[in-house]
Amino acid sequence: MSEVSADDLTCARQGDGDAFGRLVEPLRRELHAHCYRMLGSAHDADDALQEALLRAWRGLSRFEARGSLRSWLYAVATRACLDTIEARGRRALPVDLGPSSDHTVVDAAPRDDVAWLGPYPDAALGDGPLGPDARYEQREAVELAFVAALQHLPGNQRAALLLFEVLGLSAAEIAATMRTSTTSVNSALARARKVIADRVPAQSQRQAVRKLGDARLRDLVAGYAAAMERGDAAALAALLTEDVTWSMPPLPHWYRGVEAVMNFAVQVPLTRCGSWRHLTTSANGQPAVASYLRHGGTGPHRAWSLNVLTVRGDAIAAITSFLGPEHAALLGLPGALPG
Missing domain, CATH: 1.20.140.160 (PhyR, sigma-like (SL) domain)
Incomplete structure (x- = not known):
């Protein structure tokens, strides 16, 4: 001492x-x-x-x-x-509560009786x-x-x-x-x-990201954000592994496999929600995208979710979307983006 x-x-x-x-x-x-x-x-x-x-x-x-x-x-x-x-x-995460949904659930209600696992800011590490x-x-x-x-x-x-x-x-x-x-x-x-x-997979995300390389990782994350903003289902599908999962705590339903995930994506975030904007970031030692949503035709896009991406090979193997504006604040991101 x-x-x-x-x-x-x-x-x-x-x-x-x-x-x-x-x-x-x-x-x-x-x-x-x-x-x-x-x-x-x-x-x-x-x-x-x-x-x-x-x-x-x-x-x-x-x-x-x-x-x-x-x-x-x-x-x-x-x-x-x-x-x-x-x-x-x-x-818990939704995948801990039961099997994946075999059909898209629209307007699902959150589970308030579950203590959900939350994200963690990389800046603190x-x-x-x-x-x-x-x-x-x-x-x-x-x-x-x-x-x-x-x-x-x-x-x-x-x-x-x-x-x-x-x-x-x-x-x-x-x-x-x-x-x-x-x-x-x-x-x-x-x-x-x-x-x-x-x-836990034998290969950590730290190892997967290092193997993928910075340039390809940036392209992958930017491609996800751009596909969501454009509502481009084909571009989104091209970024996913065949066994991809998508979960959205605090919603209990989750989806496994590119067909089920894309069915959900086409029916809900790509067509029903509104206009999206995104900021690329990182959380839990993994690439992440903060999503901002505008429901109407004018006004700002407001913080909606933090999407933590799990990478395998050169594709996205899992999307964990933590719903709620508080997650943007946790990472020190703005609560809204100009329209």
Whole structure:
């Protein structure tokens, strides 16, 4: 610990809130991302991190300076997340709720009784791994498939996997964090890895995007946005894999296969909604497109959805459309675009 950090720690223990802020500020972003991975919601991550920092402030006297402040704060944040999981349960995507729809559902009603998985802004993420022994890079560890798979794990397994595979902590360190035995941690890791292996593709989106290349990725994302704006069904279909899926939380219905997806696209977004405009962006370590909709003939286009794209080969293998203007705000995008 540097001299300045040691001074800040002493002052923070004496009740200096500014000193405590200086101690935790360099770690705030990575702690927030950890809470998102645990909880599947940026909003829940906000609440959990706030609770964790409050607990850390109140319990700072229990931190032993010979250890790592970072590891201690991760332990506090993990326990705050486990309390949230116990109280609220897991979050889901439409594909978790049942089979795909065999026909297009028009004017579907949202499911308000489901805690939906939400997107995460890439701007909050760093590059590379969080530790020398980490298996996942930071952006890989927020990809939709990975975060959705984590939601199928009990809280203790979720925490053990993230602390081991994303942070690179040892089983003994995790046992201390979770106040359990190393044997229990190893058992939780084994069970968690099996679920992840069954639910997450072998190739991450990070790897798929690198293989595709920046130029082709830009063309693919721009082509999706342009096809939607023009209402060009043929151009959209040409960008999709044969087994593509399209889901739209909080709507429960989802579609699998290019025929079903295009049937939905032709009947709903391409013809029934209105005029579209788009901004290309990224979320969850994946390419994304923010959609803005104008229902009438004049006026601005207002934020409508955030479409996170999953890429395989040189095509789009999944579209996850998070409906609601709040997702544009989450990414720091405007709430409306000029007409």
